[in-house]
Amino acid sequence: MPTLETPTPYVDLDRRQWSRLSASTPLPLTSTDLERLRGLGDPIDLAEVDAVYRPISRLLALYVQATRQLHSASSTFLGEGTARTPYVIGIAGSVAVGKSTTARVLRELLARWPETPRVELVTTDGFLLPNAELERRGLMQRKGFPESYDRRALLRFLAAVKAGSAEAHAPVYSHQSYDIIPGARVTVHRPDVLIVEGLNVLQPARPAAAGESSLAVSDFFDFSIYVDARTRDVRRWYVDRFLSLRHTAFSRPDSYFHRYAALDDAAATARAEEIWDAINEPNLVANILPTRGRATLVLRKGPDHAVQRVRLRKL
Ligand SMILES: Nc1ncnc2c1ncn2[C@@H]1O[C@H](COP(=O)(O)OP(=O)(O)O)[C@@H](O)[C@H]1O
Numbered sequence: 001m002p003t004l005e006t007p008t009p010y011v012d013l014d015r016r017q018w019s020r021l022s023a024s025t026p027l028p029l030t031s032t033d034l035e036r037l038r039g040l041g042d043p044i045d046l047a048e049v050d051a052v053y054r055p056i057s058r059l060l061a062l063y064v065q066a067t068r069q070l071h072s073a074s075s076t077f078l079g080e081g082t083a084r085t086p087y088v089i090g091i092a093g094s095v096a097v098g099k100s101t102t103a104r105v106l107r108e109l110l111a112r113w114p115e116t117p118r119v120e121l122v123t124t125d126g127f128l129l130p131n132a133e134l135e136r137r138g139l140m141q142r143k144g145f146p147e148s149y150d151r152r153a154l155l156r157f158l159a160a161v162k163a164g165s166a167e168a169h170a171p172v173y174s175h176q177s178y179d180i181i182p183g184a185r186v187t188v189h190r191p192d193v194l195i196v197e198g199l200n201v202l203q204p205a206r207p208a209a210a211g212e213s214s215l216a217v218s219d220f221f222d223f224s225i226y227v228d229a230r231t232r233d234v235r236r237w238y239v240d241r242f243l244s245l246r247h248t249a250f251s252r253p254d255s256y257f258h259r260y261a262a263l264d265d266a267a268a269t270a271r272a273e274e275i276w277d278a279i280n281e282p283n284l285v286a287n288i289l290p291t292r293g294r295a296t297l298v299l300r301k302g303p304d305h306a307v308q309r310v311r312l313r314k315l
């Protein structure tokens, strides 16, 4: 008897099926690549990079190529020259799920493809409102929630990138000072690929006020990746990262969290769990997780960060 299953726009592959693609993916990792990847300082297993992330970079290289052809066809139709614009990839997911690690690894892998040697990376934390403004709005305990960002500035930045501007500027957030750095900015120089990583990059557009347009950040994406894992695993990764930050970032006297450097394991775990339970998990559940179904690709990690399932949107 036919079942009433919800139709899915995704093709869903388990780890074995996905990593089998690795064998037929060109550009095997060389020793120079391995050195560069190790140089990132991420704990990611290199066999995992080869089996899971290298096929993703191949898929992305194919998408970049196809998008350029489409772009060139529509420019010909319009009788315009073909100015190239950056291919923009969004990476979404919870705090501590591994967005930054995924972004850095993909940046290295994509740069190996002859079509996309120049890959740049921005994080959306630069678009957080400064602490003074968050305090004014009563949002200090909601850092990372959609309302804690200057969404218009982020949209303007992405519009400039997509318009092919020679340079586009973004503000800079410091985890050290836990605030926006006054006057600091990063510049994006019309790369082949721009990776935009952040908790909320797949949020739908807010309803527009009269006379305004209701664009979403993801309207500027050519491709998007949601990094997914069980909430209880992400909670553990958050706590583990917090514990190890005591010996690195927190230990610097100018760190906003310097007071945490002296906590013993039990006290630090309790503090990390408190922050997770009060801020990061509610944000994940209310705002981030509901955007998963908007991603082009979903990477589902197991308890050890190894990717267990890969879902690719085919429609
Ligand atoms: N693929 C991976 N393999 C092993 N550890 C990882 C992997 N991805 C992330 N981690 C670890 O998990 C934690 C969170 O990763 P990070 O990339 O900083 O997350 P996010 O940018 O989403 O906050 C870090 O301690 C990081 O070292």
Ligand SMILES: CC(C)(COP(=O)(O)O)[C@@H](O)C(=O)NCCC(=O)O
Pocket (backbone or CB within 6 Å): 095, 123, 124, 125, 126, 143, 144, 145, 197, 198, 199, 200, 275, 279, 280
């Ligand atoms: C800076 C962040 C909001 C993440 O920003 P993103 O780059 O994802 O936009 C987040 O890492 C954060 O600091 N959250 C506040 C709660 C906490 O300290 O974990």
